[in-house]
Amino acid sequence: MSGAVSVAITKRLPGFTLDVSWRAEQSVLGLFGPSGAGKTLTLQCLAGLIRPDSGRIVVDERVFFDAAANVDLSPQQRRIGYVFQGYALFPHLTVVKNIAFGLRGHPRGDRARRTAQVIERLGLGGLERRYPRELSGGQRQRVALGRALAIDPALLLLDEPLSALDAPLRRTLRDELREILSGWRIPAVVVTHDFTEAYRLADRIVVYENGRVIQSAPRAELLWQPASEAVARIMGLSNVLRGTVVKAMPDRIQILWRGHTLEAVNSPTRSYLPPPESPIAFFIRPEYVRLIRKDRGAPDTTHHMNLMRGRIVGEADFGTVWSLRLRLDTPGTAAQGDFDLEVEVPHLVYEILDIERDRHWEFSIHRGSIHVLPT
Amino acid sequence: MDSFPIWLSLRVALSATALTLLTGVPTAWLLARKRFSGRNLLEAVVVLPLVLPPTVLGYYLLLVIGYRGPVGRGLAAMGLELAFTPGAAVLAAWIGSIALVIKSAQAGFETVDGQLEQAARTLGRSEWSVFWSVTLPLAWRAVLAGTVLAFCRALGEFGITLMVAGNIPGRTQTLPLAIYDRVQANQMGEANALALVAVGIVVVLLFGLSRLARLRY
């Protein structure tokens, strides 16, 4: 199955410039970033609905757009399936007519067969004669998908496929969508501003900010090694902090932060050796801060690294986990407003440790859980 | 009661309305969907016949299609004539009513979600097909309303017709001209009868329109 996509385009709009370049091999690619970063604009250029100012777009070895060679295939010629945000279902057509809409040129028997296939595979049986206004959000999403898939596209484009749905539905459909995408084996580009969604749906993620690509990586790499503070912020990571380099070694970096010298692992994909005294950004996952039980004597330093003490100054109950805000005992301005670290503990731990009453804690962070962000 | 004006007016109004649809709907689509220089000029030209006094409009039209005018002479060279024929009445009715279709249809097209048309394009439909399968079906009520208004306006066209077609009984005397003529000749009975017919046609049409408008897609 071919389907490599390569995009290198620029587009100037009043007050905004898009200048992006990325590649994807036959899989699901996620375009992730805040609203207004140019992700939807990229999709529209891919589909041929908007013409870039310069550059080249190649899909499955077909040149869709090449400014220098003056090639610009119309949307009709590109055979791309587009699932719009809001779905853009034809309100005056039934479900079956919506899905068959792109099959105009096919002989009638073929058209009926394909449509029936799509309807069955997407679990839309029984809804053929309904109109979009009579469908639920999840059903509409599947019809929109089905309409795009029916034409057997070389590439599938999905613009915020889940944002029109309410939260509980979103989770179920997210997983369903993943199944559908892998089941149909059609390369896809998914746009989303939700990192969990991008992570769940895509194999590779391209991070957009302000019309530019600031990181392009397999999803795991992005999750554990955001390329910069900007990426970490966009991903909504907590505990993005700044300190000063004490000493940098190939495998470890010592960082001075809030009166403590922390030891972190260095980024494995590159040897990053900032000089001492230079500023450095890093982040710590809230769920990897370990509160130390008070009933077991002094902590074992081989086990518990980067020991610190602090007081809980805020907390929030999220149903299955508690989010706590810790302020370090060391004097000085707190790193994040009125607290230093965000810590996440499962409900069970909260209860066992009686955190409701006991607000002063010693805690540790494994060096592997402190992630350095290259500037 | 002389029934010639009634039949003439019906046929003139039908022809004019057909012409209006053929020319007005594409123009409305152009104005609704395309950016182009000269757009404002087109919009002004479209509304002009509603604003100019009809006899003035008729006079200028006569200068063009009369046997001394550029179009008139061209037609005469081909053995055709337009001024003072029922064709001129159709022309007058068309000019007087096209703005109604254009404005209604334009408003209708503008309310159609552009994203639906984009979706149709990605699904392989040509521009013509996008218009027929998506835009028009979603705007049909507005187009229909404009068409009925245009028909009624064409049926009642007076001032322009008087000038370019003339008020020639049995040839170009349309229903409104006939009513006017009877009133001028103090034949109130016949004038009233003809007026009643005109009103009757319009009432039936508007009634039909409101029934149709209640249908769903």
Added chain:
Amino acid sequence: MRRSSVSIVLALVCVALELGAIEAADPPSLTVFAAADLTFAFKELAPRFEKATGARVTLVFGSTGNFAQQIRQGGPADVFFAADQSFVDALSAEGVLLPETRTLYAQGRIVLATAKAFGPKLTDLRSLLNPQVRHVAIANPVHAPYGRAAEQALRKAGLWEALRPKLVFGENIRHTLQFVQTGAAEAGIVALSVANVPEVEWVTIDAASHAPLDQAAAVVRKSPRPELGLAFIQFVNGPEGRQIMKRYGFMLPGEF
């Protein structure tokens, strides 16, 4: 869907073009463009002409000014009866009418008309100043000859400025009469030839108080039947025609 869209467009084109198939009545033998004030007189006169000559006559009534424009642009008139000779002279000079056929067929008279619903008949122009007369109808002096004459008469009597605010203008003489007929105007100055309607009473106005309203007719140059047109004009001025014309208030100088 593609097929039905094309067929709809084709159907529309057919309907639009069907205009060519609109059948008119049989082409008339003689088309007469006549000023509106001749309506009653000619409707009685034309059938007599038809009987006498065996020709068909189509009468078209309207405003002299409009007719002049239309004839200039090739309007299908065979003969033109204007309410004001100046139009005939102008068109003759342009070569549109045959000057040798120019014939005076009447001299118009204006009368002071009162709506019967208003009250007693007004007999003097001065009585128009009466505050109970709120509106006075005259034909539009800018383009209607009877309107011009009305203005001349009022100015001669020194009443124009005083009456100006009360004046209501009709597009032609029939329109003017309607104002008085319906009582919208309590009084007005109209043509003698149209004033004989039940709702109105009138008195003549001195012919010397305005320039003569010579009404002339002529045959149109491009008419394919000029002899028939001329015959019609001569019929109007002939013994039978004159009788009818006089009855409707159209008199030639010498007949007053």
